[in-house]
Amino acid sequence: MKLPIMKNILVFTTLLLTVFTSFGQNADNWCGFDPILEKNISEDPNYLSEISQKIQDIRQQAAQNPAPKAAVYTIPVVFHIIHDGGAGNISMEQVQSGIDVMNEDFAALNTDAANIRNTADAPFSPLLSDVQVEFKLAKLDPNGNCTNGIQRKFAPQLVNNAGENVKSSANGGLDTWPNDSYLNIWVVNSIDNGGQQGITLGYAFLPYNNWGAGHGILNRHDRIGRIGTAVNNGGRTLTHEMGHICGLFHTFQSGCHSNDCSQNGDYICDTPPAEQVFGCLSSNNTCTDVPANDYFAFDAFDMNENHMAYSSCRVMFTEGQKDLMQNNFETIPNFISLTSAANLTATGVNLPDVICKSDFSANKQVICAGESIDFTDMSYHGQTTWNWTFEGGTPSASTDQNPTVLYNTPGLYEVTLEISDGSNNATETKTGFIKVLNDSENLPFYEDFEAISSLPSNFWVTENFGEDAGFEIGGVGLSGTQSAKLENFGQPQGGLDDLMSSPIDLSSITDEVTLSFRYAYRKRNSSNEEWLRVFISNNCGDTWIQRKTLKGDVLGEEVATSSWEPSSDNDWVTVHMTNVTGSYWVEDFRMRFQFENDDGNNFFIDDINIYQGSPSDDVVLNLSNENNISELYIYPNPTDQELNVKLNLEKSQGLTFSLMNAQGQEVLNRFIAGKNGQNLIVLGTDNISEGIYFLNIISSDGTKNVRKIVFN
Template identity: 40%
Template structure:
């Protein structure tokens, strides 16, 4: 081969015989093939002082010494901060971009006959290599401007089929219209659910069909506060109404069924064995915040770094328009997310490993009836992360993370046992004086399942509650009286 790129298997991708630090080698070499120099100039020797007098012939890449691995983002050897994230640097750990000037230079190379790069597209060469001639329908394909919407909103679909397409037959279960022959139809969805979309494209002689299952998500009606998620009631996080999982290429948020802060379940990203650079999202259903005067969002996470140079990020974002746009309200990275290192695949084994985060910076701009929030975890050769006890409530921050209630302390020594429970649960508490109480049991959505009126005595009390008819999962129990209230959670096996 006289005009192409050779690359060793040890330098291709990030898995198998390669390594994360080699993951951008092919992109780097493609840059050279399209006439780009290294950012420090026309040599293979980064770090030399003389590189400040060299140039890569691109105006928007600053002069630099060049780096030899890592990600020295504060490097300023030639004056301005160096563009170490550039694919044409040797930074290895954080290569992620070309500049606009580099893009222009590569396009000029692709249109030039000097190096023969224009042979990629000239009709004469395409015909000579068997890639020209009569065009036929190859594939039906389409995209949508939004994949998740609130009920009543519309989605713009765009046809991407190729080649020479002149007919379209769309099917939109759950949408209006349910069918269309337009090339790029606008479809309204009014009923919550998860829907597929089918396009049959034709060139007049042949046709090709594409069906995308679970492609459109119409969100359920906005939930009420207080909201608490412990994941105990789920068997999966895939294609469920309550949570949207977005992961273009990574492992994605999954349901962990053997550990959690409360109970035995939580949400997890298996980040230890996935490539760096992927962002996995866990997006919550809409909540109605239109009547709150105070708001706290709290959650717990467990995480330990793989090493002190990994580059994992956890970001929490909020939306006041059902997810059309987002604003970051919490960012955890490096030592902020954890100061502890665990070189193997991490999994929490004690409650002490879980960290509680309280967010009070979700301002009244976001107190709307279609508020949404999401957790985005960007992996950078680090470790697994676990989320649990996601709580949104109209009160001051509370480490109890139960239902966000301000609970008086006159009812003391409050405990539930055995926990987890099988057929019976014991509620134990002390009162400063005799009074009537109501024992209320709720599921994770706040629905009342049982309510018992009792006479509480001064001092220590025990109440026995039958749980034999309950499904396995997490529940909440609240003891209410005149001026006293206390709540806690319990698990039924």
């Protein structure tokens, strides 16, 4: 993961999972902290000594001002869940489970603390410490409105290989709540590992310098709590990361040493120095050095049990770690603010659970007629009764907390939920929340957008996953005066925009089907790497498979530095796809065009056709018998996947693509109605064996172009 390394702001810690066969088991974590630290030190040789001095200053300040410490330090927490509508959108109960695990661990109430050793070589159990800190979900947001301490954002473009970009609404994520009032935790599917080995589970920032805008924890959803999607020792990842937030290094920091333990290693004297290991062997003793001022004063074994180690048996914080964390709470300004009585009032953490907000979600919002939807109550706090109203649904009303509803008729429908605790109530109505798609269109299918006034429409569904513009009707087209336009020029980078069809009936197909479309596009500068992806579905959009990708220069090489639109036929590229295979010849076939932004220029799509076999009814218009093929490119070659043929036609004409093996046998035959200008044909090559083949491109007058193709 590439993150900004701020010399005097943040220390970055990363928790990773990998496999170490020397221990004969899956290791729990692997850390990318040291390379980041080394980079900081290479940029500023005084970097680590400045952190060390800060810790010494905090200890000295605490010693000089021995004010009574709080019985319990309470820290308000907010979770920002970035999800794609799948498992990563974890439940309120799993979030609370994550809070519960942390509170048990920091209070030494975890039952597995009984496993801590107390032997001559590992006298650790007497050091088990109640840190006297608790974490509570906020009940008031920064504007004083009620909250359950959880924000949710549907942003599928961000949930995988996530990094600091999820912490900004400008990128489509969720902004930090003021970090002197809330401890921010972002939840995603997976995290960018920065090219290092292993799987990143989470990362956090230490508190010793200025707290940047992204200060907090980024964590995988399956490493929070004990329930829901949590796996293995999942909740302990969050405990570990919260240790970093509170000021702790890893117990193996800097490895073996004999220097003053209060000023070296992890700066804690009752955690023996150790090398980075992953097992829980009770005989682990990776360091024989005894640091100056060491608590044990002898060569103690590795403290596998410590929450800041990398073992799977992490169960404890020590008295030394507690002292450092509490000193931080008492002296670091943001911690002082976080734990203050005024802030606990402002964030509402101690308010009683009373009805605050009615809210709900659905497992699907766009369906075909005859499908059912599962609704989930997301309200808070303390509701005991539910009254649902479902426009267009069966049943039309329900008192279940989480009902399932059938929709049989196409249309756009609202949903209402009223909740009550017997004394208070709240109501939420979401207008146009459920879209039931129109009945399937028949073949041949042709869309030129001339009869559509705006998007989304009755047939076309749009989704916009960022803060950028979405698909709209544009005032320029190839065959007419309109197309589907994406105003991409000047939009934030990283946005994803989808244009999805209603169902189309392909069940009558007997041999082959062609999906073709035209697009027009320009880059804004030559370095733009933007994507067009084409997906298809055979179950009305419940699942999608990607069938075509055009990226970077393949999508288009020409550059326009101002907002652009096509002005001639030559600005349009025709794409023919023959890889809509038999398993997709169903009544509820759907197609989806997805554009990913990289600060380029505008994108247009028009004349979308689906037709069976050779277009006898001229679905793609104006065929001629002239062979005027130029700029012929075939890629990849060699290939083990689909075969792309890019060519330019001076005039529209029919083309036959015949693939012959070395024995002269035809193994593939496709007819394409080519359009004048650029054409890109995607030839499905399923079931083609390895070997040498010859692709014959035959025009209507019999003229042939032959290319050698290698399948491997």
